[in-house]
Amino acid sequence: MxxxxxxxxxxxxxxxxxxxxxxxxxxxxxxxxxxxxxxxxxxxxxxxxxxxxxxxxxxxxxxxxxxxxxxxxxxxxxxxxxxxxxxxxxxxxxxxxxxxxxxDPAVWHAQLRAILEAGTAYGDSTVGQNERVNVEFVSANPTGPMHVGHGRGAVVGDALAALLAKAGFAVHREYYINDAGAQVDALARSLYFRYQEVVAAQPESRLLHSSAVLQAALVQPEGFYPGEYLKDAARKLFQRDGEKWFDKPEAVWLGPVRDFAITEMMALIRDDLAALGVGFDAFVSERELVRSGAVDAALAALTERGLIYEGVLEPPKGKLPDDWEPRPQTLFRATQFGDEVDRPLKKSDGSWTYFAGDIAYHHDKFRRGFRNLIDVWGADHGGYVKRMQAAVKALSDGEAALDVKLCQLVHLFDKGEPVRMSKRAGTFVTLRDVIDQLDELAGEHGKDVFRFIMLTRKNDQTLEFDFAKVTEQSKDNPVFYVQYAHARAASVMRHAAEMLSRDQLSDAALAEAPLGRLGDPLELALIRLLASWPRIVEGAAEAHEPHRIAFFLQDVAAQFHLLWTKGKDEATLRFLVGGDPELTRARLALVRAVALVIASGLRVFGVDPVDEM
RNA sequence: GACCCCGUAGCUCAGCUGGAUAGAGCACUCGCCUUCUAAGCGAGAUGUCGCCGGUUCAAGUCCGGCCGGGGUCGCCA
CATH class of the missing domain: 3.30.1360.70 (Arginyl tRNA synthetase N-terminal domain)
Structure with missing residues (x-):
């Protein structure tokens, strides 16, 4: 290239x-x-x-x-x-x-020709040298549908993965399912509660006679998940299993109900991901890792290196938990790798901590041959970064590197008014709600709007998302502005069809146009900008910063709109020049190149370019 | 108390891993807009880059220390 x-x-x-x-x-x-x-x-x-x-x-x-x-x-x-x-x-x-x-301007003309010849592959790079990169993102707990914060992580991870692929890395996208801890047990109990409600509401239930008693006995479990979606899941469970679990002790139903709940929740999440257009190469289950002995293997590897010991931690500074008591526990020497304190691997009930499972997961990535690891997390997990990096360093003997991208909060607004969210008040906004709303406002391009806007800020910057602003048709709206540039280019090409034959308008034919006729400073400036696309890709990929592409695309759109507008004042600068088909072809080559570079960038974002608006 | 992130124009934010006179949009002032697609275009004004040191030919960018805002802080994930 x-x-x-x-x-x-x-x-x-x-x-x-x-x-x-x-x-x-x-x-x-x-x-x-x-x-x-x-x-x-x-x-x-x-x-x-x-x-x-x-x-x-x-x-x-x-x-x-x-x-x-x-x-x-x-x-x-x-x-x-x-x-x-x-x-x-x-x-x-x-x-x-x-x-x-x-x-010499000829250099820039040659760059323009290269764009037309490469198409949307323009900007592809080999800096990645086909090195493997593992990008883990979303990894939302399977306890309900995705919310907006997950959506941001999903978009950032997906775009980063696409960016790395464009830069020549061999990218693997993964989702880690946290299906082993206490939260999924709470989920199972919540589902069981809803299931009891369903059974008790059956008019022909053999248990009907006692339903009043049962209703009174129904108690929401600890950590209850109140969402409506569990009612749906409960109906499905009843359809499948009938009253089978109704009068059984928890020890009997907990396992099967939990499995059912996790499957259902992951189905919800997969639907949400599909609505966003995000896909994965692998879903890795924490429970599966535990079952397969991966945790033991990881811990053995650490033990081998003398990095595990039984010890008592200092109480945490600041607010002391009520039930704090010094107690010996199994600890990982994270301090040897830059963390502040050594970290526990086992809970008091003997089961593994979340950290232990995550160590096993990252160990597993390493054993599968990955040396470049990227995790995309919510900013509330910031305190977890050092220990995970310490674990990766320890387990790979410094061979693997983990970069963690923390995504800050998304604040929803509508016409400048904050959209207040509260799970308790039932005004919790799911990702799906947002996309549906955007589909309505933006005409079925909801996911594209959402994806683009999510990438208009650095990941560690909080993002304000205003439904009114992101769907308005004006220059202030970056999605619209960039898409409009693409549509405008397509429109010019449609008009060109009245002047030139179809054959003359193909990218291949335009690449052979007399590009030397493009000599206006504005034209050359635009070509220079387009020619920097490969550099932008490489820089953004190396820095793991997909948002740079959003700013680049806005620059391209601005330059293109500028040139277009100039044609209103100076007829000589129009793209379509009556009586001069050669110059017209050269100009159209530039117009097409703009469309191709924008499409190339939008593709990285997973956004479909539009030809008409 | 410790750690992480943030602090750049009135507002919202860029600043391409250290480059030349720090940028864009909004808002503000003035002018323009019957023509390839209309949802605008041009011009003007705007800064102790939080503060103080250090590194060097060169610092918004790197290092140290403060100030302010947010987040996190054993057996939650």
């Missing part, structure tokens, strides 16, 4: 080699910090390099003098690779020691 920055860097390095050969520079210089970047200010040219300033210290020379020297060595060279082979450039040494490079 054409990458002008890398290509120019090679030219620069060969010029520096020549200077070394001429004894103008000493051998053995460290070039790692020599960068070729787009300058912030377009007045500084197309490319800029800090070479003189980075090397000045090493060779004890004035950076400006050195810059002049390098500029002279670059003089007369040509770009040796890519579609722009043989193109020239000019170099200027400037102020503190920067080298500003201006490329």
């Amino acid at each position: 054409a990458n002008i920055f890398g290509d120019f860097r090679r030219v620069l390095l060969s010029a520096l080699d020549d200077l070394v050969a001429e004894d103008a520079l000493p051998p053995g210089l460290d070039m790692t910090r020599v960068a070729v970047e787009p300058p912030r200010d377009p007045a500084h040219g197309d490319l800029a390099t800090n070479a003189a300033m980075v090397l000045a210290g090493q060779v004890q020379q004035n950076p400006m003098v050195l810059a002049e020297k390098i500029a002279a060595a670059l003089q007369g060279r040509e770009l040796a690779t890519g579609d722009y082979r043989g193109s020239g450039f000019s170099v200027h040494a400037v102020k503190p020691g920067f080298l500003n490079i201006r490329l």
